Amino acid sequence: MYPTYTDLRASAPNASTIAQNDPVNGADPFAPFRQSLAIDDPNLDVGWCLLPAGEGVADDAPQHELLVVLDGEINIEGREGGASLRAGCSLIVPKGGSFRWSVGDQAKLVFMRYLAEDAQGGAGLVFVDPKVPLSPSGSPAAELLLSDTPSCRNNTLYATPSRHWSAGVWDSTPYHRAPMVYGHYELMHILEGSVRITDDQGRATTFEQDSIFLVPKGAKCSWLSEEHVRKVWGILRIPS
Template sequence: MPIQDIILFGPDRPEPFEDKPDPSRVLAGAPSGLIWNYHQSADQKLLAGILGLTPGKTSVAYDFPEFGVVTQGRARLADESGAERELAPGDAFVIPAGFKGSWESLEPTEKHYCIYMQTEEGANGRTLAQVTDFQAPLPAPEEGAPAPEKVLEGNPKNLTWNLYESPDERLFCGLWESGPGKWAISYEESEYCRLLTGHSRLADEQGQTLELSPGTAFFIPPGFKGTWEVLETTRKQYVIFA
């Protein structure tokens, strides 16, 4: 699988389609949206892309869990009790199935999304307290490293903060950080990544490369093989779909 099969969330976007809320859901303003869907898994369970929203406020009810990261603008998420959280560029979160409340775009807003189209039995009444906040104090990380036989250069060590796991153990969301080094990779799962710090390089089996720097967001499909090289200590947000 060549490096070109990695999906970059960049300026060359797929054809968008309009996302206009039902009038009964509009609480303020005249919100509308555009959806650029970059990826849909073979079993149609995972959708990944970009949602652009104009200012306005709508009621929301989540049947499925959704990872999101605001990349432009400001928004406010509130639950049915009125508890609210403001979201700015870089803020990442997972909204669980069963959450109800409102989303208000305070200015033109864009977010990256990964939606896992899987219902959860008994998921209802979820509140803001159950929204996974990537900005909150983090738990202790899990320390790890590539298997020795995969290491090609250096002595890379990594830290993983797995912040969300779906009940069926198919969706994992969190933060990952690695020191310098290079190792072989082989993806059976798919993964959305967005770099926060550092500099890394992906290469396919033919040696074609992709440079990764803060703000780079991309999707690795299952079947990709090659190498991951950390040139400067790198931290990323991730969504893994197994």
């Protein structure tokens, strides 16, 4: 993993590397198909699921997880109902969640898993609605802003009891923020608009609609958005 940010779409493995299907895995049905980034943190696993045609069952999911479909389609059936998740769709699976899945051809997903033993207790799957209503939220610190204060909104769709790991939807009017050191890991899937991320070494990338990237804890990056931005986010923030 690059020490500042990783473009999870651009660096995704080729589908030809899909492992042999093994649908019988009640703890983690995606285990044979996962490829992880090298992250030096025992609490976090981020990477890709390269799923072949097949089906399986997840009984008592072992970790909290955010899934974002990169390519293809996956059908999910849980106690809360079901959905066909196409490219751009997201799903939150709490620890202990159960569901059936099936793929007709192939599907490629990005995942973010919180590995700590932090039980939610009966929480169900959350099918992320990208147009979910949002409420006003905090703006970047005034001392970091290089533009007018933006209007930000948020909806936290899921959080663990400790609130160390959470996921939701956020949007904002345009703004420019000076580089700051991230005290958390954040996965971002851009739903609308674009943002330019620049690190303290001058590496810069513009992430447009459908981009998915990870900013790790300790990275120092700036933010420049010149249009309205809406994103799905997953954050791991554990106090030192």
